[in-house]
Amino acid sequence: MAEHRPPVVLAPGISHADLAPDLFAHGPIAQVVLPGGVKLWAITHHDALKEALNTQPDDFVRNAAYWRALNDGEIDPAHPIVAMFNGVDSMLQTDDPDHKRVRQLVQKAFTRRGIQKLQPRVAAVVAELLDEVETAGSERVVDLKEEFAVPLPIRVISELLGIPAEDQARAHDLTTRTLSGLHEGAVDELCAFIDATIEYKRGHPDEGLISQMIAVRDSDDARLSPKELRDNVLLFYTAGYETTMGVITSGVQALLEHPGQMELIRTGQVEWAQAIEEILRWQSSAALIPMMFTAREVEVGGIPLPKGEPLLLAYMAANRDPQVFERANDFDITREPAPHLAFGHGVHRCLGEPLARLELEIALPAVFERLRDMHLWGQRPGPAPSLMMNHPASLRVVLARHVGLGASMATA
Numbered sequence: 421m422a423e424h425r426p427p428v429v430l431a432p433g434i435s436h437a438d439l440a441p442d443l444f445a446h447g448p449i450a451q452v453v454l455p456g457g458v459k460l461w462a463i464t465h466h467d468a469l470k471e472a473l474n475t476q477p478d479d480f481v482r483n484a485a486y487w488r489a490l491n492d493g494e495i496d497p498a499h500p501i502v503a504m505f506n507g508v509d510s511m512l513q514t515d516d517p518d519h520k521r522v523r524q525l526v527q528k529a530f531t532r533r534g535i536q537k538l539q540p541r542v543a544a545v546v547a548e549l550l551d552e553v554e555t556a557g558s559e560r561v562v563d564l565k566e567e568f569a570v571p572l573p574i575r576v577i578s579e580l581l582g583i584p585a586e587d588q589a590r591a592h593d594l595t596t597r598t599l600s601g602l603h604e605g606a607v608d609e610l611c612a613f614i615d616a617t618i619e620y621k622r623g624h625p626d627e628g629l630i631s632q633m634i635a636v637r638d639s640d641d642a643r644l645s646p647k648e649l650r651d652n653v654l655l656f657y658t659a660g661y662e663t664t665m666g667v668i669t670s671g672v673q674a675l676l677e678h679p680g681q682m683e684l685i686r687t688g689q690v691e692w693a694q695a696i697e698e699i700l701r702w703q704s705s706a707a708l709i710p711m712m713f714t715a716r717e718v719e720v721g722g723i724p725l726p727k728g729e730p731l732l733l734a735y736m737a738a739n740r741d742p743q744v745f746e747r748a749n750d751f752d753i754t755r756e757p758a759p760h761l762a763f764g765h766g767v768h769r770c771l772g773e774p775l776a777r778l779e780l781e782i783a784l785p786a787v788f789e790r791l792r793d794m795h796l797w798g799q800r801p802g803p804a805p806s807l808m809m810n811h812p813a814s815l816r817v818v819l820a821r822h823v824g825l826g827a828s829m830a831t832a
């Protein structure tokens with residue numbers, strides 16, 4: 421068992437940027453306590469995290485059936501973080517060979533070439549949303565998070581799945597509450613919403629990914645169980661929305677707060693692609709991801725753990741590991757492309773990376789091109805309340821050409 425250090429307490433208002441160095445200082449693994457007293461380990465150092473992700477499923481598994489304390493009744497299965505993955509059959513919570521089978525079934529929808537076909541549609545949604553932002557910005561302060569960074573990935577992933585426009589606000593609300601890890605029952609509501617959507621698609625098939633998955637599921641060899649179908653639709657929604665929204669919001673904020681770095685992009689001294697890598701590293705939106713379990717007695721970063729221990733993947737702490745990144749807590753778009761882990765590593769590395777990159781590569785340059793004279797407005801926002809996801813609670817900006825409206829401007 422690892423030597424005893426005081427655990428890191430994860431409270432609803434945590435700042436992941438402040439938490440990352442604290443977790444790192446605890447060594448390659450840190451003991452953490454969730455609200456409700458649930459104890460876990462977090463893998464915090466870059467090398468230790470990468471090594472652990474490389475040795476699934478021999479040393480580490482995603483299947484919560486391995487969680488000793490849960491099996492022994494020491495943990496409430498209704499705890500929001502536990503309910504989020506316990507008994508869930510998405511590819512993220514399964515191990516090979518099931519993981520490989522399911523990932524292969526949907527992989528073709530996410531190839532770089534396939535995703536490039538979405539380029540015109542993503543560009544059109546970006547342009548449409550920025551039109552609305554410009555119009556609103558002539559009269560009031562705009563929250564770029566709510567009015568741009570949220571609706572963009574929601575629309576893109578919804579259209580990819582085939583979720584109609586009128587259901588997108590509800591899907592957004594349920595996904596955010598589920599991912600915060602703070603709302604009991606949220607995941608059940610989200611499942612009920614997805615079940616109803618699947619049921620509808622059975623009678624009204626379309627080109628979307630849900631209908632394609634139903635077709636696979638209903639084919640003779642039925643390689644996708646009904647539960648796998650539901651749980652993977654849920655994964656696409658939760659994995660595909662808040663992550664991307666977080667990077668867009670944090671990225672715009674970072675560049676507005678570091679005008680010298682933005683100038684390097686504007687003057688062509690640094691490419692957008694390089695700046696996006698640094699945003700992904702510095703403000704990892706998937707900050708602290710549940711969850712893996714030790715499949716047997718195993719060492720993590722040289723520290724022995726028994727079988728059945730739960731582990732959080734501390735991607736943000738690892739992406740600010742000073743042994744890998746010089747001046748790791750500084751935002752520096754001129755740094756050499758660095759081997760960050762923002763999209764994970766190993767067999768569960770992000771399936772949606774090509775789609776996420778497409779959205780970031782279109783959205784971030786477009787925001788700065790269209791809203792050239794924007795400024796941050798008001799007090800710096802605190803972090804959004806989430807135990808796992810990292811992004812600011814808001815991103816209020818004023819378009820400078822309207823700054824003369826000054827204090828009379830209605831706030832967003």
Ligand code: HEM
Binds near residue numbers: 656664765770775
């Ligand atoms: C900037 C945006 C994104 C970031 C930072 C991100 C990050 C990640 C990370 C860190 C993981 C690995 C989690 C783990 O090890 O437990 C992951 C997995 C995954 N992501 Fe993303 N993601 C993003 C966007 C997307 C999008 C747009 C989709 C589209 C649906 C998506 C779908 C997935 C899926 C399906 C997995 C599970 C893969 C597997 O288990 O084999 N992600 N993502």
